[in-house]
Amino acid sequence: MNRSIISGTGRYIPPKLITNFDLEKEMNTSDKWIQQRSGIKERHYAEPGIGSSDLGYKAALKAIEDAQIDKSEIDFIIAATLSPDHYFPGIGVLIQAKLGLKNIGALDVRNQCSGFIYALSVADQFIRTGTYKKILLVAAEKQSANLDYSDDGRDLAVLFGDGGAAVIIEPGNSDEDRGILSTHLFSDGNYIEDLWMQRPSCKDHPCFSMDMITDKKLFPTMNGRNVFKTAIVKMPEAVRAALDQNNMTIEEVDHLIPHQANDRISQMVARNLKIPVEKVIRNIERYGNTTAASIPIALDEALEQGRIKPGDMIMLTAFGSGYTWASAAIRW
Numbered sequence: 001m002n003r004s005i006i007s008g009t010g011r012y013i014p015p016k017l018i019t020n021f022d023l024e025k026e027m028n029t030s031d032k033w034i035q036q037r038s039g040i041k042e043r044h045y046a047e048p049g050i051g052s053s054d055l056g057y058k059a060a061l062k063a064i065e066d067a068q069i070d071k072s073e074i075d076f077i078i079a080a081t082l083s084p085d086h087y088f089p090g091i092g093v094l095i096q097a098k099l100g101l102k103n104i105g106a107l108d109v110r111n112q113c114s115g116f117i118y119a120l121s122v123a124d125q126f127i128r129t130g131t132y133k134k135i136l137l138v139a140a141e142k143q144s145a146n147l148d149y150s151d152d153g154r155d156l157a158v159l160f161g162d163g164g165a166a167v168i169i170e171p172g173n174s175d176e177d178r179g180i181l182s183t184h185l186f187s188d189g190n191y192i193e194d195l196w197m198q199r200p201s202c203k204d205h206p207c208f209s210m211d212m213i214t215d216k217k218l219f220p221t222m223n224g225r226n227v228f229k230t231a232i233v234k235m236p237e238a239v240r241a242a243l244d245q246n247n248m249t250i251e252e253v254d255h256l257i258p259h260q261a262n263d264r265i266s267q268m269v270a271r272n273l274k275i276p277v278e279k280v281i282r283n284i285e286r287y288g289n290t291t292a293a294s295i296p297i298a299l300d301e302a303l304e305q306g307r308i309k310p311g312d313m314i315m316l317t318a319f320g321s322g323y324t325w326a327s328a329a330i331r332w
C-alpha cells in the first residue's frame with residue numbers, strides 16, 4: 001500500500017485584527033493577563049456574513065495551487081470544524097459547491113481541536129486503500145461568532161480566533177521514504193462538560209428556547225484548569241504512541257506541531273517529552289486558538305518560512321473537547 005503524502009497546503013486568515021487591548025474594552029481582562037496565561041497577543045475575526053466554509057474555501061484554493069493540481073482532480077473532501085455555517089448540513093458540501101465540484105463525496109468530521117488529525121487519519125486510510133487519489137482536507141473555524149464577550153465568558157473569549165487551512169493528500173511514490181507514517185486517535189467522553197456548548201440540544205422540546213439565551217446556555221463553557229491539566233498529559237501520551245509504533249525516539253523528531261491551545265500547554269508538552277522548545281512550532285501569539293485549523297495553519301506557515309525541509313520528521317499532536325486527543329507522524 002502506498003503511503004499518503006501532503007502534496008499542498010494553504011491557509012486563509014481573515015484580515016480583521018483583534019488585539020488583547022481591543023478585548024480589554026469589551027470585558028474585564030488585560031493584555032498582561034492574557035499574555036501571561038496563554039501567550040496570545042492577537043487573533044483575527046471574520047466579518048459577519050463570512051462563515052467557516054468561506055475561510056475553508058479560500059484556504060482550499062491556495063492548497064490546490066500549492067499542490068499544482070486542477071481542482072477537478074479532487075475526488076473527496078473532508079472538512080473539520082466545530083463552528084459550521086449551519087447546524088446542518090456541515091461545511092464539507094458548502095466547500096464542494098463553492099469549488100463547483102460534481103459527483104464527489106464530502107465528509108464532515110466533528111472532533112473539535114483534534115479535528116485535523118482525526119480527518120487526516122480518515123484521509124490516510126482512503127489513500128492507502130486506493131479508494132481516493134486526491135483528497136482535499138479543510139479545517140476552518142469562525143469562533144468569534146459565538147463567544148460570550150462579557151466577564152462571564154472571558155476565560156474562553158480571549159483564547160479563540162478565526163482562520164482556515166487546507167491540505168491536499170495523495171499517494172506518494174512507493175520507492176520514497178516519506179509520507180504519513182501513523183495516526184493515533186483517542187477519546188474519553190466522560191469529560192464532555194469540561195469544554196462544551198451545551199445547547200441547543202435535540203434532547204429538548206423545542207431544541208431552542210428564549211431561556212437558553214437568558215441563561216447563556218448557547219455559549220461554550222470550559223473548566224480551563226481541567227482542560228489544561230489533561231492536555232499536558234494526553235498530548236505527550238499520543239506522541240509516545242506514535243514514537244513506539246514507528247520505533248523512533250523523540251530525538252529523531254525535527255518538528256513538533258502541537259494544537260495551538262495555549263502557549264504554556266505547548267511548552268509543558270515539550271518539557272514532558274524532553275524535546276527542545278526550538279523544535280516546537282508555536283504561533284498562537286498571532287492567531288489565538290483556531291481549533292481544528294490551528295495545526296494546518298502552523299504547518300503551512302512553517303513551510304512558507306522554510307523551517308520544514310524534505311526528509312524532516314514531523315509530529316502532530318492535539319487535545320480538545322470531547323475529550324479527544326491524537327497524534328500523527330509524518331516524514332516530509
Ligand SMILES: CC(C)(COP(=O)(O)OP(=O)(O)OC[C@H]1O[C@@H](n2cnc3c(N)ncnc32)[C@H](O)[C@@H]1OP(=O)(O)O)[C@@H](O)C(=O)NCCC(=O)NCCS
Binds near residue numbers: 154159223320
Ligand atoms: C483558561 C486559562 C488560560 C486560565 O488560566 P488559569 O491560570 O487556569 O486561571 P484560572 O482559571 O485559575 O483563573 C484565575 C483567575 O483569573 C480570572 N480570569 C479568567 N479569565 C480571565 C480573563 N480573560 N482575564 C482576566 N482574568 C480572568 C478567573 O476568573 C480567576 O479569578 P479568581 O481567582 O478571582 O477566581 C487556562 O486554564 C487554560 O488555558 N486552560 C486550557 C484552555 C484551553 O486550552 N482550551 C482549549 C483546549 S483545546
